[in-house]
Amino acid sequence: MTDVTETKQNADASIVCSDLVRIFTAEGVEVQALQGLNLRVRSGELVAIVGASGSGKSTLLGILSGLDKPTAGAASVAGRDLLGLTAKQRVAYRRHTVGFVWQQTSRNLLPYLTARENIALTMSLAGTPGREARSLELLDLLEISHCADRRPGEMSGGEQQRTAIAVGLANDPHVLLADEPTGELDEATSAEVLEAMRGVNRELGVTTLIVTHDPAVSEHVARTVQIRDGRTSTEVLRRTGISESGDEHTVAEEFAVLDRVGRLQLPQEYLTNLRMRDRVRLALESDHVGVWPHEDEGEHDDAR
Numbered sequence: 200m201t202d203v204t205e206t207k208q209n210a211d212a213s214i215v216c217s218d219l220v221r222i223f224t225a226e227g228v229e230v231q232a233l234q235g236l237n238l239r240v241r242s243g244e245l246v247a248i249v250g251a252s253g254s255g256k257s258t259l260l261g262i263l264s265g266l267d268k269p270t271a272g273a274a275s276v277a278g279r280d281l282l283g284l285t286a287k288q289r290v291a292y293r294r295h296t297v298g299f300v301w302q303q304t305s306r307n308l309l310p311y312l313t314a315r316e317n318i319a320l321t322m323s324l325a326g327t328p329g330r331e332a333r334s335l336e337l338l339d340l341l342e343i344s345h346c347a348d349r350r351p352g353e354m355s356g357g358e359q360q361r362t363a364i365a366v367g368l369a370n371d372p373h374v375l376l377a378d379e380p381t382g383e384l385d386e387a388t389s390a391e392v393l394e395a396m397r398g399v400n401r402e403l404g405v406t407t408l409i410v411t412h413d414p415a416v417s418e419h420v421a422r423t424v425q426i427r428d429g430r431t432s433t434e435v436l437r438r439t440g441i442s443e444s445g446d447e448h449t450v451a452e453e454f455a456v457l458d459r460v461g462r463l464q465l466p467q468e469y470l471t472n473l474r475m476r477d478r479v480r481l482a483l484e485s486d487h488v489g490v491w492p493h494e495d496e497g498e499h500d501d502a503r
């Protein structure tokens with residue numbers, strides 16, 4: 200891909216991560232939490248990032264939320280280069296450019312303030328005008344107007360998380376980042392909260408990234424990106440199809456992620472089933488690329 204094409208694609212992107220690396224050192228041991236992660240999220244998209252425990256999801260979110268810096272690579276959100284922010288710009292970035300929804304209510308909401316006051320406080324810290332009207336508008340959008348004067352302890356878990364989404368949106372951010380927003384909820388309430396996030400994404404056009412270990416989230420979003428070993432590995436895209444008889448149905452397709460230089464990761468089961476290792480044979484056809492195991496097994500016999 201040429202630089203010009205890449206610049207054009209990035210102009211339409213809210214989140215761009217290029218070859219992101221984050222290495223932690225604990226007690227002299229290095230852990231590569233992100234190992235060259237590439238991700239591009241278009242403006243207004245709703246995307247879920249899923250992955251097993253330890254795959255690097257929280258590390259990615261830490262970087263995108265401006266709390267942590269990568270060891271190498273580049274990351275930008277709404278055109279702001281996250282590596283080049285001064286301390287002052289970082290505070291402004293966290294107040295205006297991104298909103299957050301965390302798993303624990305205690306991290307999202309102050310327990311002694313009502314829903315309306317929690318939203319108003321977030322707005323006043325950022326100097327955003329129109330607190331009263333916006334608080335009520337957001338609570339209405341999230342269908343929790345009845346909670347306006349309730350404190351978190353007087354709400355259900357789902358209502359608390361919907362209030363947290365309202366707080367995350369208080370300063371009209373470009374991007375809403377959610378870390379396991381349904382982690383403490385039962386299945387039915389999780390589905391309601393995810394639908395609420397889908398609703399605000401659609402209504403307000405805010406780019407939304409939901410990080411979770413729960414694969415069921417992919418049923419609520421059009422694009423699910425899987426992280427494995429600190430890299431994006433596969434994506435599931437869902438769209439509504441129409442059958443010949445006119446019925447609507449959801450079509451989900453899984454894709455392997457191709458990085459900027461053409462690398463892709465084959466699923467482990469493909470490698471095992473076809474006994475692929477070390478090298479494979481490739482062939483360019485008119486509409487696809489063929490991948491075959493290298494059949495000259497003799498030279499590997501000694502190594503087994």
Ligand SMILES: Nc1ncnc2c1ncn2[C@@H]1O[C@H](COP(=O)(O)OP(=O)(O)OP(=O)(O)O)[C@@H](O)[C@H]1O
Pocket residue numbers: 223224225230231232250251252253254255256257258259412
């Ligand atoms: N501050 C840190 N110091 C050392 N190692 C860390 C630190 N933070 C994360 N790691 C390591 O980096 C890797 C990725 O961790 P991360 O928390 O990003 O994964 P995750 O996908 O969010 O996992 P989970 O779903 O369990 O929250 C793990 O091996 C973890 O032990």
